[in-house]
Amino acid sequence: MQNPSLLEIKDLRGGYGGAPVLHGIGLTVESGSVTALLGRNGMGKSSTIRAIMGQLPRSSGAVRLAGRDISELGPHKRARLGIGLVPESRQVFRSLTVREHLEVAARRPASGTGWTTDRLMDLFPVLRKRSKAFGNNLSGGEQQLLVIARALSTNPSLLLLDEPTEGLAPSIVNEIAVLLRQLTREADAPAILLVEQNLRFALSVADRAVVLVSGEVAYDGSAEDLSGRRDVQQSLIGVGAA
DSSP states (O other), X not given: OOOOEEEEEEEEXXXXXXXXXXXXXXXXXXXXXXXXXXXXXXXXXXXXXXXXXXOSOEEEEEEEETTEEOTTOOHHHXXXXXXXXXXXXXXXXXXXXXXXXXXXXXXXXXXXXXXXXXXXXXXXXXXXXXXXXXGGGSOHHHHHXXXXXXXXXXXXXXEEEESXXXXXXXXXXXXXXXXXXXXXXXXXXXXXXXXXSOHHHHHHHOSEEEEEETTEEEEEEEHHHHHTOHHHIIIIIOTTOO
């Protein structure tokens, strides 16, 4: 039985300064699933993330979260409704410790304890070891783990990951893959929309894959199917890239 769609995007169009970037995007993200948003550089992947967060000017179309139309809401209101963002730029605060990052961002759900600081440190053991370290003293990999944990501390129902493995060593990429697989097994795991350049990584953690070409959806299917379709990878993405 198919899980209900937590995120629904219908005929979404928008751009920057009058220049259109998204040309009628339509996709869904199901509760408890990981959806990989793929495509060559400049195809509209990060712009789609910004549109979901309300940071990209929208000309038409709709964004729905758990059945609610949030198309007219600002980014802060969308965040309060349960959208967590891990930005490509990381945006770690140099003067805050690891623990302070998690405590400042924390937002508890109405029922249950959700993603507490201690629970997050259980999920991210390296952060417990580095809990007193300041943001500017963390490695790139540690910073990436921190911003994922920080987004989870808001207890989102939808987690947006924008290029989480960019510039990281293969060992850290593998660690993030293991982490995401573990996260999806948690009872209250958020639905995840993953924008990623590393095709192998993306398909190893995703349930579904959506490929954008020039701001339009060119493929929408199972990640397993795309993994075996080298012809589609070559024509729409370029082998080894996303």
